[in-house]
Amino acid sequence: MVGNLEWTNKPLAKYIFRLTGLLSFISTCMNTPKTFEYHPSLQYTTFIIDITCAIILTFEAAAKMKTRGIFIGDSSYLYDRWNHFDAIMVLNIYFSIILQTFELIGIINKYSYFTIIRSPRPFILIKVLKTFLKFKLPKSQIKSILHRSSSQIYNVTVFFLFFISLYAILGVQFFGSLTFHCVRNGTDLNNVTQSDLMIPDTYCSPTKDGFHCPENFTCKKIEIQRNLRGYNGFDEIATSFFSVYESASQEGWVFLMYRAIDSLPSWRAYFYFITLIFFLAWLVKNVFIAVIIETFAEIRVQFQQMWGSIEVTSGIEATNILQKADNSTLKLVNIGEKKKGVAPAIFLKIVQSPVFTKIIMIVVLANTIFTATIEHTHNEKLDKKNREFYHKIETLFTIFFDLEALLKIFSMGFKNYIRRSIFIFEFMLAVGTTLHCFPSFYRSAFTYFQVLRVARLLKSIPLLENFLSKIFGPGKKLGSLILFTMCLLLITSSISMQLFCFIKGLEQFETFPRAFMSMFRIAMNDGWTEVMYSAMDEVFEFGIFFLCLTALFFIFFHLLTNSIVLSLFVAVILDNLELDEDVKTIKQ
Known part of the structure; x- marks a missing residue:
């Protein structure tokens, strides 16, 4: 039965399915209301591409179902998890086609929250990348490696969450709700305007500690909407948890500390934020890096089979390569190439x-x-x-x-x-x-x-050249990691664009290039809270539930890129340096 599916493994069929997945991803990246305003013809182009992709992928799924069966047997269609993934992607394309049909005939407004239906579609890029992956290790060994790696990352994540939870609870106990502001004398507290506040708006303390308002101003407790006064603080455990993670990323923590200094005894803020930066920003973040490096080193020998031979390029006369012997050691092998050309x-x-x-x-x-x-x-x-x-x-x-x-x-x-x-x-x-x-x-x-x-x-500069060769190593590992990072950015940028493109005024996610730059800023830890707050300000009107989901989305992506992906880069570079020592031993 499986033999009837041999045509799906032929190069032409793989190329067609790969191209179909890539076109579907590109279509998703172009499918936003603002993009259609800039380029109206793309509305019909994406519609045609989606229909074509749906037909091809449906044909692939139907062929597998007919040959293998749907439910019964170990080789059935639904037994393979990758087929689950393919089926979800096909269904999502159909939902997208139906949605775009309603948009074209005017039943649904183009700036509708129904565009969220398209948000899982960018994952189809995984289908494209999957065809390039060739694992030479046994499946059981790969599962063992993944289990060990995920276990280590899980442990350090729990360790990280423990410290965040600890400081979140301490923040609620230490500071509580910081709502005292300096306002003009005689201000109606039920109708506070911007002109009633100090310039800039200043927190204060009604007790002898903290900041005291100047003449003609008094310290009063006033209630300001969350989207106006900011989303961080220590009002309750959820807000405190959010504020602690933001501070641990070393983004804007000093302003939160100054707010606490103005409102309460200064020693609390100094003790709390200094220890928070030390434990969370320095200690725990480096623990992430150390654990991933250790895990990477453990599985390096097994993954060498996947990375293949390592070339030694020492000058023009290099005729040796490093190959792995049967006893898991590296040895130099002469490839005996002919160096002479047509010239004397x-x-x-x-x-x-x-x-x-x-x-x-x-x-x-x-x-x-x-x-x-x-x-x-x-x-x-x-x-x-x-x-x-x-x-x-x-x-x-x-x-x-x-x-x-x-x-x-x-x-x-x-x-x-x-x-x-x-x-x-x-x-x-x-x-x-x-x-x-x-x-x-x-x-x-x-x-x-x-x-x-x-x-x-x-x-x-031989020293610099040797150092660069050590850092980059064979190039396959670091290149694969860079490719993984770029694909991660492309997928998350497209997802975020589909999640927020229906919101008018949120320029960061109106088109794919803007969404990509916004997610890249978060990955680089450059003003990432500004991007998050811009989205939260627009989502605020939809309720606290969607506000929390928005914050979790950006926090998860920031954690993934700044802790795990960054640690992988350090691990690969250190692994290349370690491998260079093995090469020196072989040369000796």
Whole structure:
């Protein structure tokens, strides 16, 4: 029965399903009311794409159901969890098509909260990435690795939540509701306006401790709506928990501390916030990193089978690679490649000589210094004259580097030349800078190739070159992690866009580029609370339940990127450094 599904594993079928999933994701990213206002034609484009994707994915699911059965047997359609995922994605596409149909005929307003139905659709990108994953380890071993990793992360998360809960309870006990403000004498407390408050609005204390209002102002307890006075505080355990996490991210905690200092005895605020930053921002966050590094180190040997051989690229003459032996050790193996090209052997010795390398580096340095002297004077005649002069000199430099690339190709042979990543980089620079020298392409996007030429100076600093090779290692691990991070950003950006795009005035999530930049800010911990508060201000009118869900969404993403993903980057870099020590041992 399974044999009838062999066609689904053929390259063409995989390519079609992969392309279908990618088109569905792109369609989701374009499907917002504001995007349709900017580009009206996309409303029909996304509709056609969704219908096409639904037909193809339905055909795939129907073929599997007919061949394997739906319920009965270990090979049935619903027995495989990946099929559950595929079925949910197909149903979600159908819901999206129905919703867009109602929007096109005018039954549902385009700025309707029904757009939330599309929010799970971005997960279809996982279907695209799944086809690229090839695990060489047994499934039981992979499950063991995942179980061990998730167990470690679970333990440190519980440890983190314990400290947050502890400080949340302490915050409620220490500070409580901070509602005393300085207002003008004679202010009607039932109708407080902005002109009645101090500029800036200042918290105060009715007792001898804390801040005392100046002349013509008095300290009064006033009730201000949550969306006006801010969402942080220590009114109850939920708000306190929210405030503690925000402070632990080192974002805006000083303003909360100053508020507590003005309202209560200052020693409480000093003790509370200093210890909070020490334990949560420094200790617990680094525990996250340490635990993930330890887990990563434990499974490194098993995952080496997935990452394959590790090349040793020490100069042009590198003919050895590291391979894993049967006894789980690494050994050097000579690949015995033929280095000579069509040119006489003397040319190969020339390009491999240290003198040749030094000459090239001197010319690269001269080109870099010359490029750095470019100056825009805002004088049209002078700028035109300088442009012509720099174009001539850059053309001479480009001819020199083109001749260098051709000499290496004829000396080594093209196959051996492109075997080294550094030579591929040099060849790309040669082609790009050559195109840049054409008058129509000069000072265009091809200028980037000329600027990237400075990267070749790394060859002239062996210590820096070796350090970079240690940090980046084979490149497959760090590259995979960067790809994972980018996919995570793409998926969460599309989800957040579909969750909030129906809210008029929330510019951060009106279109996909804006949503991506907003989520990127959160991932980089750069003013992430501003993005969260902007969304919470708009969601406030929908009630406290949706307000809490909004806060949890952003907090979870911030925790995922700033604790777990960041820790993975540190773990991979340390693992590369550790692997470098193994390489040194083998060389010795």
